[in-house]
Amino acid sequence: MIPPALPGPRRPVTQEDIAREVGVSRTLVSFAFRGAPGVSSETRQAILEAAQRLGYRQNAAAADLARKRPSAVGLYLLDLRNEVYADIFQGIREAAEDARNRLILTVSPSANSLGRSSVDSLIEARVGIVIAATLLDPDADIKELAQIVPVVNVARRVEDVDSVYSDDPAGAEAAVRHLLGLGHTRIAHLTGPPHEGHQGRRQAYERVMADAGLPPFVLTAEDYTQEAAEKAMRPLLAGSDRPTAVFAHNDELAVGAREAAYSLGLTVPDDLSLVGYDNSRISRLHGIDLTSVDLRALDLGRSAGRVALERLADPLAPAVDLKSSPHLVVRGSTAPPHPVRDQRPGRNHQKDRA
The missing domain is CATH 3.40.50.2300 (Response regulator)
Incomplete structure (x- = not known):
């Protein structure tokens, strides 16, 4: 006995099928899908219901070709x-x-x-x-x-x-001035590789530090990820003259700097204040509580x-x-520097602030 033939693939439903179902022309069906004038609300509704009933899927690319203007x-x-x-x-x-x-x-x-x-x-x-x-x-x-x-x-x-x-320069300026206002004088900027059009935050940091009479220190990670930030920050934080604050190009880098600090037994913000940029979801997590610039x-x-x-x-x-x-959102990752941790050579920080 010969087994019955298996059904072949189902033919896609076309606009002609919908037109026959509703009893209208294919052109009218096309007008209905495009929202073009000349189709009554009752007819359009009947066409859309028939399309759903028959399982029609509109070919958006073909529709773009028909309009002669891509809409994707x-x-x-x-x-x-x-x-x-x-x-x-x-x-x-x-x-x-x-x-x-x-x-x-x-x-x-x-x-x-x-x-x-x-x-x-x-x-x-x-x-x-x-x-x-x-x-x-x-x-x-x-x-x-x-x-x-x-x-x-x-x-x-x-x-x-x-x-x-x-406005990246304005956001970066707010971040650095916040750290200066807390009393930090050794503030580093953690960034990624330089690219044209993405230097506004770094340039603002350097300008504000110069205006304050303080030397800038820019640390460049391999890229803009947490892993790259942690790798770049660990040697810096392990040194005797480490910064007391870091302004990072983005929140990802700031969190990487935080991981580097904790891996060395340092805490945030007692030993290191951190400011990120973006105000992403990670900055708002309990335990992270990252001060960050919100670019909305x-x-x-x-x-x-x-x-x-x-x-x-x-x-x-x-x-x-x-x-x-943008605007600065202050959270728990920034605080005044520890008196012992922020001494410039030959000077007592508490006297400097007095």
């Missing part, structure tokens, strides 16, 4: 392990979903990688715009990229390219999403330059 939003994230990028992503997703735009995500292979190769994959996916959080590429390369596909920079400013960013990552994401949608609607509009003001 490409999103590039520098480091998915860093929680500030998760907040930025959430804000962008809210904006894109409200407008029913597809969101296509790509992530950098490392926290210190240039982003052009990753962005190229978004271009190959025919996105209409790229939101970049955050490209480490030189300004000239980003401007060249923006000639191929519109770009919205997040947490970085590039002249003549849409940019949504926080969720709001940056929402604003970047809105700017991207506006750019899709009006490709020829002038470049957007949207700067927000």
